[in-house]
Amino acid sequence: MKLLVIQEQHFTRLPNGEVWVDEQSNATFWDRYLNVFEEIVVCGRFTHAQSNDTDKLMRSDRERVSFIELPNFRGVGGLLKNLFNVMRIIKSAINQSDCVIFRAPSPISMIAYPLVKASNKPYAVEIMNNPQTVFSKDSMKNFYQPLITFLMVSQTKSMCMSANGVSYVTAKVLQELYPSRAKKKGESKRYFESHYSTICLEESHYSFSEFGATLPKPLIMIHTGKMQDNRKGQDIFIESIAKLRRKGYEVEGILVGDGVMRNDFENLGQQLGISDSLNFVGWKAGYNAVQAELKKAHIVVFPSMGEGLPRSVIEAMANGLLCIGSKVDGICELLEDNSLVSNINSDSFVNSIEYYLKNWEEVKSVRKKQFDTSKEYENSKLEKRRTEFYFKLKEVCLEKQSKINLNKRISL
Numbered sequence: 001m002k003l004l005v006i007q008e009q010h011f012t013r014l015p016n017g018e019v020w021v022d023e024q025s026n027a028t029f030w031d032r033y034l035n036v037f038e039e040i041v042v043c044g045r046f047t048h049a050q051s052n053d054t055d056k057l058m059r060s061d062r063e064r065v066s067f068i069e070l071p072n073f074r075g076v077g078g079l080l081k082n083l084f085n086v087m088r089i090i091k092s093a094i095n096q097s098d099c100v101i102f103r104a105p106s107p108i109s110m111i112a113y114p115l116v117k118a119s120n121k122p123y124a125v126e127i128m129n130n131p132q133t134v135f136s137k138d139s140m141k142n143f144y145q146p147l148i149t150f151l152m153v154s155q156t157k158s159m160c161m162s163a164n165g166v167s168y169v170t171a172k173v174l175q176e177l178y179p180s181r182a183k184k185k186g187e188s189k190r191y192f193e194s195h196y197s198t199i200c201l202e203e204s205h206y207s208f209s210e211f212g213a214t215l216p217k218p219l220i221m222i223h224t225g226k227m228q229d230n231r232k233g234q235d236i237f238i239e240s241i242a243k244l245r246r247k248g249y250e251v252e253g254i255l256v257g258d259g260v261m262r263n264d265f266e267n268l269g270q271q272l273g274i275s276d277s278l279n280f281v282g283w284k285a286g287y288n289a290v291q292a293e294l295k296k297a298h299i300v301v302f303p304s305m306g307e308g309l310p311r312s313v314i315e316a317m318a319n320g321l322l323c324i325g326s327k328v329d330g331i332c333e334l335l336e337d338n339s340l341v342s343n344i345n346s347d348s349f350v351n352s353i354e355y356y357l358k359n360w361e362e363v364k365s366v367r368k369k370q371f372d373t374s375k376e377y378e379n380s381k382l383e384k385r386r387t388e389f390y391f392k393l394k395e396v397c398l399e400k401q402s403k404i405n406l407n408k409r410i411s412l
Helices: 027-034 075-081 083-095 107-119 145-162 173-177 181-185 234-246 262-271 287-294 311-318 346-358 360-377 379-411
Strands: 002-013 019-021 039-048 065-070 099-104 123-127 165-168 192-195 219-224 251-256 278-282 299-302 322-326
Touching: 002 065, 002 083, 002 107, 027 039, 027 065, 027 379, 039 083, 065 083, 075 083, 075 107, 083 107, 099 107, 099 145, 099 379, 107 123, 107 145, 123 145, 123 379, 145 181, 165 379, 181 192, 192 379, 219 234, 219 287, 219 311, 234 251, 234 262, 234 346, 251 287, 262 278, 287 311, 299 311, 299 346, 311 322, 311 360, 322 346, 322 360, 346 360, 360 379
Parallel strands: 002 039, 002 099, 039 065, 099 123, 123 165, 165 192, 219 251, 219 299, 251 278, 299 322
Antiparallel strands: 002 019
């Protein structure tokens, strides 16, 4: 049984043929699918390296996993430029497979969904975010933003009602906004749903250290996220540090990530006169590299415009940091109200952060509660739900193949 996995990742193929990736989809990531399916085909965006340098990358290729290469475009504009080529490649990938899983909503899912549906092959979709917020006017600056948001929201609702299986990264939030056919009409062997994060936290990854009874000096805040646009709120993070420093707090910031807007964020720090208090450490591949940065900090600040269930927040919680985030989407399932910020601007985040700085004695109990919440996302707990979900998709595929074989015998 061959499963096609349509990924959002940007892969890199080295001159020696090896496939590497900057986040998440390393070789062990594929275990979740290979535990159920005999073989998987991965369709994702590829770039070809000129050397075998693997700095900041993780090995992704392995036995029983093959790759089909899409152009290395970014965003909706890049997709439109490569539209017909992308459609041709995805159609070819579908033809090579028995069933399909893809993540949505995204530019790739927008093209893949009608092609997968038209193939009449069993498929499942993993809903990873809320398109209403992720593609909002605050998250992306694009003339076609209203149209993009409308199409993404409409398509997400449609695919949830037509896919054999729908899995959500949230426990409740996205299910209410984008209900599956199983939720609306009842679960069956053919239509089913689940929920699980893509995060892979092992017991050994958890860490909780003491911060002390008094406010640390300097107090280190951290932000992790790609810097392709403003949707992760790095600008709000930087502005918050500047305002806290003007209030007299000895605060410094670490920014983990990279992207086309990194220079803009660095320039913002210079304009606000706090460059010396900001440490742009670049992209970190793999959990251990990210964890090394998290362990330097006390507070993670996540002013995101839209999310599913952010892995970066769960990782920070699992390392005992105090987490403060936007009151949007799945973040509300992770944090208590006193750690959620309703208005996504630097003044509101400063107010929330300053409360804890003035009441440092409350921080340990909040950290402990968040740490305990992160335990719900330990890999063994999520793996059970993932495996059950994938087995259900495989059963639909086996039943369909059995009917096809029966019809062939009858026709003979």
